[in-house]
Amino acid sequence: MDADSFRRALGNFPSGVTIATTTDADGEAWGITVSAFCSVSLSPPLVLFCPAVSARSHDLLRQAERYAINVLRPEHRTLAMRFATAGAEKFARAGFRTEGGVPVLHSALASLVCRASARYDAGDHSILVGEVESVQVNDGLPLVYFDREFRELSAAPLLAPPGRVDRYRDQPLFDTDGNDGSNAA
Numbered sequence: 001m002d003a004d005s006f007r008r009a010l011g012n013f014p015s016g017v018t019i020a021t022t023t024d025a026d027g028e029a030w031g032i033t034v035s036a037f038c039s040v041s042l043s044p045p046l047v048l049f050c051p052a053v054s055a056r057s058h059d060l061l062r063q064a065e066r067y068a069i070n071v072l073r074p075e076h077r078t079l080a081m082r083f084a085t086a087g088a089e090k091f092a093r094a095g096f097r098t099e100g101g102v103p104v105l106h107s108a109l110a111s112l113v114c115r116a117s118a119r120y121d122a123g124d125h126s127i128l129v130g131e132v133e134s135v136q137v138n139d140g141l142p143l144v145y146f147d148r149e150f151r152e153l154s155a156a157p158l159l160a161p162p163g164r165v166d167r168y169r170d171q172p173l174f175d176t177d178g179n180d181g182s183n184a185a
């Protein structure tokens with residue numbers, strides 16, 4: 001497998017965009033744009049995110065007892081680029097407040113304040129698992145990262161509301177090219 005195919009395969013998996021934040025011993029705020037975030041467990045409530053070892057914020061995030069994950073909206077795309085720029089003045093006029101000792105973005109679609117639960121080495125990244133202590137949730141749609149571009153979701157679900165997963169049971173398997181998947185191996 002060549003590196004370009006690997007990148008393109010991963011680029012075909014859409015994700016949300018978050019900013020992971022923490023505060024160091026001197027009270028200075030640190031943060032990094034992260035798409036490698038996902039839920040892990042409901043009970044206990046665990047999430048994980050993956051900072052690159054090469055990121056300036058990596059060691060602080062890895063050692064932090066607490067951090068926050070702030071889920072971004074489409075309006076936050078400039079902020080996402082700022083937090084993806086090493087050496088940028090990231091927190092200036094960005095609308096963060098301190099909660100649980102860590103920076104939380106007021107206008108985030110959701111913010112999760114976490115206590116560090118586990119830390120793993122994973123190639124050129126770390127996997128940081130956090131137990132969620134508190135959440136702030138707002139209404140709206142997320143910023144999406146797909147094929148190396150920021151995107152917006154359409155507000156419309158693919159099936160008429162309520163559009164829950166069980167409503168898909170009797171639908172054709174594929175509907176993009178007229179093949180219903182019945183001949184698939």
Ligand SMILES: Cc1cc2nc3c(=O)[nH]c(=O)nc-3n(C[C@H](O)[C@H](O)[C@H](O)COP(=O)(O)O)c2cc1C
Binds near residue numbers: 033034051085086
């Ligand atoms: C949409 C997007 C998603 C990103 N996701 C990650 C990620 O999951 N993990 C990571 O380490 N860096 C990710 N980055 C890159 C970091 O945000 C970037 O390297 C940043 O400069 C690191 O900041 P620092 O070096 O000041 O700590 C992402 C960048 C963008 C634009």
